[in-house]
Amino acid sequence: xxxxxxxxxxxxxxxxxxxxxxxKTLTEETMLAEWAEVQAAQKNPARFRPLYERxxxxxxxxxxxxTGEEALCAxxxxxxxxKALQKLSTYTYKGVPFSAWLxxxxxxxxxxxxxNSGKRRVVSIEENQLGEMMEEVDVRVxxxxxxxxxxxxxxxxxxxxxxxxxxxxxxxxxxxxxQILNITESNAKVKTYxxxxxxxxxxxxxxxxxx
Amino acid sequence: xxxxYNFNINPKKPSKEAIQKHQNFDALLxxxxxxxxxxxxxxxxxxxxxxxxxxxxxxILFFIITNTNLFDLNAPQGEMQTAFIQPPVPEIKKQFIxxxxxxxxxKLFQYEGGSSVYVPAGSFRFAxxxxxxxxxxxxxxxxxxxxxxFISGIPMKYDSAGVEYQLESAGMMEIRALKDGEEVFLQxxxxxxxxxxxxxxxxxxxxxxxxxxxxxxDTTAKNWKYKGKDNIQFIDKYNPESYDKELKVLKNNFDTxxxxxxxxxxxxxxxxxxxxADGDKYAFDFEFAEDSxxxxxxxxxxxxxxxxxxxxxxxxxxxxxxxxxxxxxDGRFKMILIGEKGEQVSLFVEPVLRGTDFQNALINYEIxxxxxxxxxxxxxxxLQIQKAELEKEFNIKRNxxxxxWNSDSNxxxxxKRKVRNRFTINALGIWNCDRPVLPGGARVTATISTNKKERxxxxxxxxxxxxxxxxxxxxxxxxxxxxxxxSNKQLLFSLTEKGNVALLTPEEVxxxxxxxxxxxxxxxxxxxxxxxxxxxxxxxxxxxxxx
Numbered sequence: 001x002x003x004x005x006x007x008x009x010x011x012x013x014x015x016x017x018x019x020x021x022x023x024k025t026l027t028e029e030t031m032l033a034e035w036a037e038v039q040a041a042q043k044n045p046a047r048f049r050p051l052y053e054r055x056x057x058x059x060x061x062x063x064x065x066x067t068g069e070e071a072l073c074a075x076x077x078x079x080x081x082x083k084a085l086q087k088l089s090t091y092t093y094k095g096v097p098f099s100a101w102l103x104x105x106x107x108x109x110x111x112x113x114x115x116n117s118g119k120r121r122v123v124s125i126e127e128n129q130l131g132e133m134m135e136e137v138d139v140r141v142x143x144x145x146x147x148x149x150x151x152x153x154x155x156x157x158x159x160x161x162x163x164x165x166x167x168x169x170x171x172x173x174x175x176x177x178x179q180i181l182n183i184t185e186s187n188a189k190v191k192t193y194x195x196x197x198x199x200x201x202x203x204x205x206x207x208x209x210x211x
Numbered sequence: 212x213x214x215x216y217n218f219n220i221n222p223k224k225p226s227k228e229a230i231q232k233h234q235n236f237d238a239l240l241x242x243x244x245x246x247x248x249x250x251x252x253x254x255x256x257x258x259x260x261x262x263x264x265x266x267x268x269x270x271i272l273f274f275i276i277t278n279t280n281l282f283d284l285n286a287p288q289g290e291m292q293t294a295f296i297q298p299p300v301p302e303i304k305k306q307f308i309x310x311x312x313x314x315x316x317x318k319l320f321q322y323e324g325g326s327s328v329y330v331p332a333g334s335f336r337f338a339x340x341x342x343x344x345x346x347x348x349x350x351x352x353x354x355x356x357x358x359x360x361f362i363s364g365i366p367m368k369y370d371s372a373g374v375e376y377q378l379e380s381a382g383m384m385e386i387r388a389l390k391d392g393e394e395v396f397l398q399x400x401x402x403x404x405x406x407x408x409x410x411x412x413x414x415x416x417x418x419x420x421x422x423x424x425x426x427x428x429d430t431t432a433k434n435w436k437y438k439g440k441d442n443i444q445f446i447d448k449y450n451p452e453s454y455d456k457e458l459k460v461l462k463n464n465f466d467t468x469x470x471x472x473x474x475x476x477x478x479x480x481x482x483x484x485x486x487x488a489d490g491d492k493y494a495f496d497f498e499f500a501e502d503s504x505x506x507x508x509x510x511x512x513x514x515x516x517x518x519x520x521x522x523x524x525x526x527x528x529x530x531x532x533x534x535x536x537x538x539x540x541d542g543r544f545k546m547i548l549i550g551e552k553g554e555q556v557s558l559f560v561e562p563v564l565r566g567t568d569f570q571n572a573l574i575n576y577e578i579x580x581x582x583x584x585x586x587x588x589x590x591x592x593x594l595q596i597q598k599a600e601l602e603k604e605f606n607i608k609r610n611x612x613x614x615x616w617n618s619d620s621n622x623x624x625x626x627k628r629k630v631r632n633r634f635t636i637n638a639l640g641i642w643n644c645d646r647p648v649l650p651g652g653a654r655v656t657a658t659i660s661t662n663k664k665e666r667x668x669x670x671x672x673x674x675x676x677x678x679x680x681x682x683x684x685x686x687x688x689x690x691x692x693x694x695x696x697x698s699n700k701q702l703l704f705s706l707t708e709k710g711n712v713a714l715l716t717p718e719e720v721x722x723x724x725x726x727x728x729x730x731x732x733x734x735x736x737x738x739x740x741x742x743x744x745x746x747x748x749x750x751x752x753x754x755x756x757x758x
Binding site (some may be wrong): 037054056119125156 | 215217218219221222224225227230233234242243244246373374654742
């Protein structure tokens with residue numbers, strides 16, 4: 001496991017910035033305009049282009065965080081949009097952004113890749129995000145505790161990791177997480193906080209390895 | 212040791228360009244179509260009702276096509292000032308460039324700015340289908356920026372599958388042909404090859420222009436028709452090394468500043484350690500002028516010769532009338548003895564002292580050496596501090612330049628780039644190189660007026676953005692999308708019934724999207740009534756100091 005150094009200073013410096021990175025939620029009107037685009041694409045696949053161009057970049061980055069390799073990411077990304085085109089006729093507007101449906105497909109394709117390859121799932125983390133999470137579990141932010149936190153994360157089942165990943169490492173609002181995972185917003189919140197509680201208990205029980 | 216996950220701490224993120232490399236919608240569509248073609252066909256018996264319906268529709272369509280000129284792109288469309296195209300300032304028009312030529316020959320028409328139209332021989336026909344012979348007058352005009360588009364009155368809205376888009380142009384043109392004043396048309400299956408040169412605003416780091424399409428304005432259907440992809444290329448020699456150039460200039464300035472700093476504080480002169488005379492060697496004893504460098508050395512200095520042969524050469528050579536001393540790098544001097552007749556003898560000597568002179572000089576040297584060391588240390592320390600400040604300033608500026616040119620940066624720098632659009636046309640009229648964008652912003656109803664309560668000519672307000680060649684039209688009391696930009700310069704403007712320009716400058720245009728259903732827009736009326744395109748351009752500028 002990689003060692004982490006100089007956490008405190010970086011966390012103090014980045015916390016103010018992290019708030020501004022939270023993605024904006026779409027208005028009802030924008031979602032309706034997008035639904036019109038989807039309907040046009042359902043009649044004529046060539047009309048899928050504006051949706052493809054709008055979401056290619058964010059979907060690519062979503063997959064890249066979970067794979068860490070550009071070429072592999074590009075392959076999976078193509079698969080995602082091909083699947084989206086193939087299943088587009090089944091999509092109906094339910095008051096959630098179209099992107100949530102794409103992220104769900106992307107999440108499934110990534111999971112499928114790891115099932116097929118048998119490799120360990122990549123989880124991309126910025127150091128300051130770990131610090132934020134540690135403050136949420138009320139744990140002192142220092143190098144020892146961060147090392148321990150990674151050990152605890154390593155024990156986590158995939159479903160829990162996905163929630164933590166989207167909430168703390170991608171800073172998505174609960175509403176968006178719920179849309180992607182197809183659960184309610186309150187369910188997403190409850191699950192996340194339960195995960196954090198379990199993490200806190202584990203961290204209090206265990207000593208960090210190597211110390 | 213990681214067991215379930217592979218944690219990637221602070222991973223390097225892919226750049227926008229790296230991601231764009233993999234983006235290919237055409238390939239995706241091809242793959243989708245290919246995979247669809249291998250799926251099982253629907254049983255025929257289920258298709259009978261559908262086939263029957265299709266046959267009826269086809270018959271109706273056939274009747275329509277053969278009995279109207281609805282789909283004939285070359286059908287007379289008359290003067291382009293139909294109810295569909297309404298120039299807001301009829302007195303100000305983009306002039307056609309008219310050129311006559313022999314229609315039985317091919318011709319390449321070239322226009323100022325680099326645009327061109329290639330017309331094959333025998334391209335034209337009359338409305339009744341007869342081929343045109345003899346002289347034909349080709350009329351051509353371009354619309355390159357928002358002012359051209361505004362003057363033309365050509366709408367930039369595009370309806371596709373029930374969704375209304377705004378067209379952002381990379382170049383628009385209008386082309387007509389006349390034979391003795393009568394409008395003529397392209398022969399069927401004839402195409403003209405067009406190259407339109409224009410300018411678009413793109414992020415500085417972009418090496419390939421964004422995708423644009425070709426559209427033809429169908430004034431009968433009152434809509435743009437998609438005709439294919441635009442073959443668009445950058446044609447200016449945009450220096451991709453601008454980032455390196457800026458850095459180089461910054462580095463050169465930094466190096467110059469360091470040099471100037473060092474020279475502003477000269478290095479202290481190291482004192483020369485006195486040497487004791489060697490009793491076994493010969494030495495000269497001179498009296499030099501008081502203002503000479505050598506006299507500034509220790510008093511009673513003698514000049515010791517290393518080599519006995521050189522000393523004998525010097526002393527036995529003749530009558531020396533002058534001597535020159537040239538300091539060498541190793542503390543010695545080259546002594547040049549000059550005779551009456553100009554003959555010279557040179558030998559190497561070193562300054563030495565004897566007895567108490569040497570003792571006193573040594574004591575003095577130690578004192579001077581300490582002073583020298585202190586002065587040197589002080590200089591080094593002070594220079595270090597000042598150099599560190601210069602370096603800090605250099606690093607800040609270098610980061611600013613890097614952020615400016617870095618494609619991952621939140622702040623994207625836009626530049627104007629020249630492009631050439633290449634496409635073919637199978638009909639005359641208005642052709643546009645565009646990309647459709649969703650207007651975005653907030654959908655509101657606007658009430659529009661001027662600060663002098665004058666009536667507006669078309670009761671509309673036009674919104675122009677420095678980064679796109681288009682005009683957004685905000686209609687009085689009709690729900691319209693209004694998108695204000697916090698970072699782009701925008702102009703809101705209109706014309707009063709008397710022809711005065713009324714506007715809000717980029718500093719006055721709101722930056723936040725409207726949050727209410729009603730948006731009150733009060734334009735500031737200017738005194739000038741523009742009579743020409745040039746006068747209009749002087750008023751409609753994004754840079755306020757030029758208004």
